Amino acid sequence: MAMLEVKNIGISFGGLKAVDNFSLTLEENELSGLIGPNGAGKTTIFNLLTGVYRPDKGSIRLDGRELTGKSIIEINQAGIARTFQNIRLFSNLSVLDNVKAGLHNHYPYTTLEGILRLPRFRAQEKEMNRRATELLEVFHLEQFADTRAKNLPYGSQRKLEIARALATEPKLLLLDEPAAGMNPNETAELMETIQLVQKRFHMTILLIEHDMKLVSGICERLTVLNFGKVLKQGETQEVLHDPEVVKAYLGE
């Protein structure tokens, strides 16, 4: 069974069909890219997959479970996590607390237990600190655990966003332009990090990216969007050499 099965979803804003008849299948552990010109509808697809928008039609299934029409929280709990084009960390919280924010789905304690610091709360806090530190170690961020997120270098903030998304223990990770604003060294390191996440967490990943070096370096398959529609879908190299793709996007 595929990990993600999207069938013929679409959404219009006013008269504009931002996404039209979009379908995509991702196998478990696949690392796939979504590319296309500015305004093609890529972020709108992430918003549809994560419940920010409800599709006008079509269906979305994750690991066999129907997610169409579910809320953002329900979809996150079902196993879709994302990062954003513009970094959205809790900038004044510590690096460790940012990751712990992602863990909260899995460690329920009541507000009263928290205020009174009852034993269950203390035990869960300890376990959350352990899990969050473990995740930071994967990204070599453990030495910054107590640093405020806003004081991290840019590339490390991007890594922290991914760590926080992984803390929710997703089945599918969506990365929206993870290399945006990065220098070539940071991008090279990011490519390694994404591949590490894929292997270490056996993660299924869909990423939006304009950096062709990253896309051709790590994506196994690509979907090219143009004016809200799929222009081409297939193996990365085959797609990147497709004359229509070159004309619509790469030849810009």
Ligand SMILES: Nc1ncnc2c1ncn2[C@@H]1O[C@H](COP(=O)(O)OP(=O)(O)OP(=O)(O)O)[C@@H](O)[C@H]1O
């Ligand atoms: N909430 C909204 N209301 C109205 N129009 C919207 C809304 N969200 C997206 N759009 C429009 O839908 C189209 C697709 O936008 P989207 O942001 O998905 O493109 P994109 O491929 O992610 O672009 P970029 O590469 O620049 O980030 C654009 O024309 C955009 O203006």
